Amino acid sequence: MADHLFQEQQPFLDDQFDMFDWYPYFQSCVRYFLEHAQYNGPVQALAAFINIQLPFQKAENQAALLRAPPPNPGQHGPPPPHGGGPGGRLSPAAAAAAAAAAAGPGYPHPPHQPYHQHQHQHQQHVSLHPYIRRLVATGFDLPAVLHGFFGDDWELGISPLHEQERRNFLFAAKSSSWLEVKRAYDGADEEGAVPFLKPLRGVTEAEIVAAESGWSEWLAMQDWMLGPRSVEMRGVAGSSASGSGSAGAAGGGVRIKREEE
Numbered sequence: 001m002a003d004h005l006f007q008e009q010q011p012f013l014d015d016q017f018d019m020f021d022w023y024p025y026f027q028s029c030v031r032y033f034l035e036h037a038q039y040n041g042p043v044q045a046l047a048a049f050i051n052i053q054l055p056f057q058k059a060e061n062q063a064a065l066l067r068a069p070p071p072n073p074g075q076h077g078p079p080p081p082h083g084g085g086p087g088g089r090l091s092p093a094a095a096a097a098a099a100a101a102a103a104g105p106g107y108p109h110p111p112h113q114p115y116h117q118h119q120h121q122h123q124q125h126v127s128l129h130p131y132i133r134r135l136v137a138t139g140f141d142l143p144a145v146l147h148g149f150f151g152d153d154w155e156l157g158i159s160p161l162h163e164q165e166r167r168n169f170l171f172a173a174k175s176s177s178w179l180e181v182k183r184a185y186d187g188a189d190e191e192g193a194v195p196f197l198k199p200l201r202g203v204t205e206a207e208i209v210a211a212e213s214g215w216s217e218w219l220a221m222q223d224w225m226l227g228p229r230s231v232e233m234r235g236v237a238g239s240s241a242s243g244s245g246s247a248g249a250a251g252g253g254v255r256i257k258r259e260e261e
Contacts, residue, residue, distance in 0.1 A: 017160060025157035032151030034126060043148055050138045051192040055126045129165075130187060132158065136165045137185045139198030163207075166200055170211045171218070173199075 037043045038054040047054050053061075131149065135141040141162060146154045172181045178197070186193040225231060 022156065022160060025153045026161075027157075028153040029150035029157035030126065030128060032153070033128060033131075033149060037149050037151070040148070046140060046145070049195075050134050050140060051195050052131065052134045052187070053192065128158070129161065132161055132165050133168075133185070134187070134194060136162070136169050136200070137194055137197055139201050141166070142201070166207070167211050167214060169200060171215060174215065 034055060038056055044054065128150070132141070135145060135149070146158055146162065150158050172184060176184070182194065182197060185197065220226065220230065227233070
């Protein structure tokens, strides 16, 4: 009962969309992205091409910053290339970091390693929106790509968010210049600037009609045509007034006729 009442208070939900049925599929997509997709070579390659960091890359960068030794106030210039140990030898931590760096980007921590298990505890709340948004803006929001990023449940777990992001991209293009849209889609510093923008692919007539309806609602919002001032309410009020006026006019005609007689 409480769930039903909560859902009735969400006017942005479509009649056929059930948020509580959708959520388990969305969680499945999050788990697939965190546990499998981000360690997949093609996903890493595409993420590099569209310039967005994957969660494990962000975590490794943060860990590297935490492991970095504090600067020596008496030292000027860059640190020695082979570390600061005696005879130029690397410390165990520096050696491990160098080995991981030498392995290259294709050597992420696999799921069975303790490092990944530790990092996964901190990745439960990773948002998928920046990745969907970047795929849409760069024209890579294709079914095969979405399946590769989010798994078999992407159609039930990601499609509602994907459709909304496509509509947002249409709205952004309609309301702003290319430069302003580029700035809006550059994202936060840790995400990196979007390298390019592509027009939406595979647009259908139904998608355009739905976007037009949503855009009209936004224009009404800008003009405060809401609630009792909305077009729908004015149409109802106009119909009522027209009906009353017609009845009055008909009655008035009868009276005028009696006066002439």
